[in-house]
Amino acid sequence: MNASPAVTEADRREFREHGVVALRGVLDLGIIAALDAPVARAVAGDPSTADLSALGDSLTGPPAAAGEGRGRFHSGVDHWLDDIEMRHFATESPLPGIVAALLESRELFLYEDSILVKEPNSLEPTVFHQDHPYFSVDGDLVCTTWIPLDPVTRETGGIGYVRGSHLDDTQWRPNLFVTRDPIPGRPGRDVPDFHTDPGDADIVWIDAAPGDVVIHHARTIHGAGPNRSLDTSRRAVSVRYCGDDTTYRERALTPKPHHAHMVDGDPIGPPGFPVVHP
Numbered sequence: 367m368n369a370s371p372a373v374t375e376a377d378r379r380e381f382r383e384h385g386v387v388a389l390r391g392v393l394d395l396g397i398i399a400a401l402d403a404p405v406a407r408a409v410a411g412d413p414s415t416a417d418l419s420a421l422g423d424s425l426t427g428p429p430a431a432a433g434e435g436r437g438r439f440h441s442g443v444d445h446w447l448d449d450i451e452m453r454h455f456a457t458e459s460p461l462p463g464i465v466a467a468l469l470e471s472r473e474l475f476l477y478e479d480s481i482l483v484k485e486p487n488s489l490e491p492t493v494f495h496q497d498h499p500y501f502s503v504d505g506d507l508v509c510t511t512w513i514p515l516d517p518v519t520r521e522t523g524g525i526g527y528v529r530g531s532h533l534d535d536t537q538w539r540p541n542l543f544v545t546r547d548p549i550p551g552r553p554g555r556d557v558p559d560f561h562t563d564p565g566d567a568d569i570v571w572i573d574a575a576p577g578d579v580v581i582h583h584a585r586t587i588h589g590a591g592p593n594r595s596l597d598t599s600r601r602a603v604s605v606r607y608c609g610d611d612t613t614y615r616e617r618a619l620t621p622k623p624h625h626a627h628m629v630d631g632d633p634i635g636p637p638g639f640p641v642v643h644p
């Protein structure tokens with residue numbers, strides 16, 4: 367089965383072996399441009415979007431270099447619930463077909479979307495983490511797509527992925543994303559700080575441009591640096607999807623309201639998990 371010509375057998379092999387693949391130029395630039403408005407709305411005060419720079423400051427104090435002209439790291443999830451353009455992108459663009467083809471999943475379900483904006487000169491790294499313990503699902507066919515709205519390099523907050531880490535079944539503890547502090551009450555081992563000590567980890571830093579889609583397995587450990595550019599934002603949208611083998615497993619201290627009817631072991635499906643493919 368190949369629901370999308372954008373995905374080749376070599377892409378599927380890369381994803382299976384390394385836990386991450388960059389699909390180049392697979393989304394039309396008009397589709398990417400249509401994300402400008404929902405991302406701007408989210409940053410401008412959507413209640414589901416947080417200022418992670420403020421969170422980091424409250425936990426560890428402002429970074430030494432903080433001063434005039436410091437940018438902010440904005441992040442939020444589940445804009446699809448209220449923002450029709452974000453819902454359209456996550457559910458009706460070519461993206462779900464691309465993901466279904468990569469996972470070789472007959473059906474595909476939406477888990478959540480996220481916006482991740484690092485303004486110019488935003489100092490927070492994205493601490494290395496694994497998505498799986500943040501997600502209230504079990505299954506192998508679970509992944510995160512990352513879609514840049516701006517050209518991204520390692521200097522501007524491009525993401526590094528620990529290749530092969532999705533094959534390790536260590537239970538990693540979720541952290542607070544901008545500091546290594548663990549989310550209280552959650553089990554697991556702390557993810558190593560690959561920013562300061564990469565050791566012999568096989569980390570691939572992926573530069574990306576509008577039109578590209580980088581897809582990683584939910585168990586692949588990844589992190590990003592600050593945006594050191596003084597004039598270029600690093601805006602990205604991430605959409606997380608689940609395939610045929612996925613069941614519900616509550617991990618959050620407070621379930622998402624639209625998942626409140628689910629119990630552990632339930633097969634996922636609408637309304638909490640819209641079918642987005644076929």
Ligand SMILES: O=C(O)CCC(=O)C(=O)O
Binds near residue numbers: 525
């Ligand atoms: O955009 C970032 O800095 C991190 C994104 C990420 O970790 C994710 O989407 O899973």
